[in-house]
Amino acid sequence: xxxxxxxxxxxQADSVIHRLDPRTKITGTFFFxxxxxxxxxxxxxxxxxxxxxMSIKLCKxxxxxxxxxxxxxxxxxxxxxxxxxxxxxxxxIFSFWKLSISKEGLENAVKMAIRLTFLILGSSIMTLxxxxxxxxxxxxxxxxxxxKVKVPVHEIAMMMSIALRFIPILIEETDKIMKxxxxxxxxxxxxxxxxxxxxxxxxxxxxxxxxxRRAGDLAMAMEARCYRGDSGRTRMKPLKYEKRDYxxxxxxxxxxxLCIVFGRNAWWMA
Amino acid sequence: MSIIFNHVYHSYDADTQLKTDALSDISFKIExxxxxxxxxxxxxxxxxxxxxxxxxMKPTEGEVYFDGKDISDKDYPIKELRSNVGLVxxxxxxxxxxxxxxxxxxxxxxxxxxxxxxxELRAFTALRQVGLEETTYYQSPFDLSGGQKRRAAIAGVLxxxxxxxxxxxxxxxxxxxxxxxxxxxxxxxxxxxxxxIVLVSHSMDDVAxxxxxxxxxxxxxxxxxxxxxxxxKHAEELEQMGLAIPQVTYAMHALKKAGFDVPTDVTxxxxxxxxxxxxxx
Ligand SMILES: Nc1ncnc2c1ncn2[C@@H]1O[C@H](COP(=O)(O)OP(=O)(O)OP(=O)(O)O)[C@@H](O)[C@H]1O
Ligand SMILES: [Mg+2]
Numbered sequence: 001x002x003x004x005x006x007x008x009x010x011x012q013a014d015s016v017i018h019r020l021d022p023r024t025k026i027t028g029t030f031f032f033x034x035x036x037x038x039x040x041x042x043x044x045x046x047x048x049x050x051x052x053x054m055s056i057k058l059c060k061x062x063x064x065x066x067x068x069x070x071x072x073x074x075x076x077x078x079x080x081x082x083x084x085x086x087x088x089x090x091x092x093i094f095s096f097w098k099l100s101i102s103k104e105g106l107e108n109a110v111k112m113a114i115r116l117t118f119l120i121l122g123s124s125i126m127t128l129x130x131x132x133x134x135x136x137x138x139x140x141x142x143x144x145x146x147x148k149v150k151v152p153v154h155e156i157a158m159m160m161s162i163a164l165r166f167i168p169i170l171i172e173e174t175d176k177i178m179k180x181x182x183x184x185x186x187x188x189x190x191x192x193x194x195x196x197x198x199x200x201x202x203x204x205x206x207x208x209x210x211x212x213r214r215a216g217d218l219a220m221a222m223e224a225r226c227y228r229g230d231s232g233r234t235r236m237k238p239l240k241y242e243k244r245d246y247x248x249x250x251x252x253x254x255x256x257x258l259c260i261v262f263g264r265n266a267w268w269m270a
Numbered sequence: 271m272s273i274i275f276n277h278v279y280h281s282y283d284a285d286t287q288l289k290t291d292a293l294s295d296i297s298f299k300i301e302x303x304x305x306x307x308x309x310x311x312x313x314x315x316x317x318x319x320x321x322x323x324x325x326x327m328k329p330t331e332g333e334v335y336f337d338g339k340d341i342s343d344k345d346y347p348i349k350e351l352r353s354n355v356g357l358v359x360x361x362x363x364x365x366x367x368x369x370x371x372x373x374x375x376x377x378x379x380x381x382x383x384x385x386x387x388x389x390e391l392r393a394f395t396a397l398r399q400v401g402l403e404e405t406t407y408y409q410s411p412f413d414l415s416g417g418q419k420r421r422a423a424i425a426g427v428l429x430x431x432x433x434x435x436x437x438x439x440x441x442x443x444x445x446x447x448x449x450x451x452x453x454x455x456x457x458x459x460x461x462x463x464x465x466x467i468v469l470v471s472h473s474m475d476d477v478a479x480x481x482x483x484x485x486x487x488x489x490x491x492x493x494x495x496x497x498x499x500x501x502x503k504h505a506e507e508l509e510q511m512g513l514a515i516p517q518v519t520y521a522m523h524a525l526k527k528a529g530f531d532v533p534t535d536v537t538x539x540x541x542x543x544x545x546x547x548x549x550x551x
Contacts, residue, residue, distance in 0.1 A: 011287075012287075012288075013287070062286065062287070064285065065286055173364075176359070176361075176364050177364045177365070179321065179326050179359070180359045180364040180365040181365060181377075182326060182352065183324060183326060183352055183356070183357040183358075183359070183365075183427070184352075184365065184377055184378040184381060184426060184427060184430065185349060185352055185353065185378055185381030185382055185430065186377075186381055187349075187381070201367065202365075202367045202377065205367035206363060206364055206365065206366065206367050209363070209412065210363060
């Protein structure tokens with residue numbers, strides 16, 4: 001049940017995208033998002049879609065699996081679409097009761113829906129193909145220059161990687177605790193709001209206690225292995241750009257440029 | 271009362287690359303009043319199997335019947351099933367949450383819809399049955415020792431007065447003394463309260479002394495089903511599955527090899543003592 005949340009979880013496979021340097025993937029995702037927001041007409045979206053389809057094909061993660069992870073965000077998307085649909089003022093094309101839909105509203109809603117879907121799919125390709133560890137390694141390296149102005153980049157990256165590492169563990173733990181309480185007749189999905197909130201206590205107390213215990217254990221294990229932050233730390237596998245990374249950069253920048261050239265002026269769809 | 275598994279299959283993450291078959295073609299029947307041991311190497315599917323007994327999991331294929339009714343039926347009263355089949359999980363930390371042990375044990379009976387008075391009465395009885403000292407009743411469950419936590423967790427399920435008690439590795443992480451105490455407690459519940467028991471373990475020594483029947487799982491399949499004596503005849507096969515036969519059985523094999531005329535299908539220490547005395551006198 002709760003284990004079905006796949007958003008942001010690593011999916012093991014052997015593909016070019018998996019083998020790319022995490023820095024390439026982070027920068028690529030960032031550029032892709034910029035592309036999406038620069039797209040002003042149909043061609044912009046077509047270019048972005050082409051890039052997305054290519055990445056999905058290359059990364060060897062089943063599309064079904066990707067979409068399943070998106071279910072959690074459907075509500076957010078629906079809300080955005082509905083607000084855009086009804087709140088945008090303009091030429092009314094349809095109305096009932098107090099609500100009216102304008103031409104601009106419809107356009108905005110469609111654009112928003114496409115943008116959000118692309119954005120989530122795009123960033124989930126990054127998280128699905130990169131282990132949390134290499135993701136934070138990449139981030140640490142990319143943000144490295146900030147160390148000069150006393151930003152604790154390494155510590156932030158370490159905290160992030162630990163947090164990411166713990167998500168699946170905590171989800172699994174939640175599943176087990178839920179079952180243990182259900183075996184004692186606990187009921188998590190019926191009754192009114194107050195009753196449901198109360199029903200969460202037997203779930204949250206063991207979960208929080210175990211999270212604290214794990215955090216303590218982990219801290220102890222890190223100290224026992226002489227972890228003391230960034231100073232003097234070297235890497236077992238230093239990040240290194242390969243030929244494929246340069247190719248990926250070229251493709252990404254090409255997409256961005258194409259989108260700027262063909263996707264900006266509104267000559268087909270306003 | 272009986273539990274029947276009829277060609278049960280279960281796979282995790284069925285439609286992905288990570289698909290694992292945790293149960294394959296499992297069939298057996300457990301009758302009222304039995305004391306069954308479920309044994310298997312780690313990852314063989316024991317925990318998955320027992321979660322089918324109280325409907326926490328449903329078979330991907332095949333059927334599980336309790337009292338002749340299919341628990342996968344839409345209108346099957348699943349809450350009633352959970353009262354009838356009490357399941358104690360591997361880690362007591364997963365279920366203890368209240369401020370005191372006593373309140374925690376009341377959780378189950380209250381969920382069954384009992385009056386507070388009645389629930390407390392059952393909690394007291396259950397706590398006494400598992401042999402926790404009265405001073406611990408009003409302590410926080412998190413301050414208990416490992417063995418005490420285990421007892422509190424068992425009491426929490428016993429208080430629901432189940433007809434079948436399923437214990438998933440109740441002795442994991444306990445020292446030999448704690449282990450013997452928990453196992454004799456389970457034995458007592460079986461003999462005195464006439465509760466049907468399913469005991470999950472990966473130690474043969476644990477179960478050989480207590481159970482009437484052993485189910486052996488290996489890589490999601492049920493490979494043996496019989497009395498301890500029958501099962502331990504397959505010493506070699508069991509070892510290949512990463513399971514050991516009881517230490518006394520090894521000892522008897524060694525004695526036999528050394529020329530003593532003793533039977534090798536002995537599974538408990540008491541029996542071994544008897545046979546050895548008989549042989550040398
Ligand atoms: N929630 C889950 N999601 C995916 N796979 C799982 C899950 N739970 C168990 N498995 C897999 O199913 C198989 C059987 O697991 P199960 O927990 O039933 O074994 P077990 O016999 O209880 O082992 P142990 O002695 O370690 O408790 C294992 O291969 C395990 O990796
Ligand atoms: Mg288990």
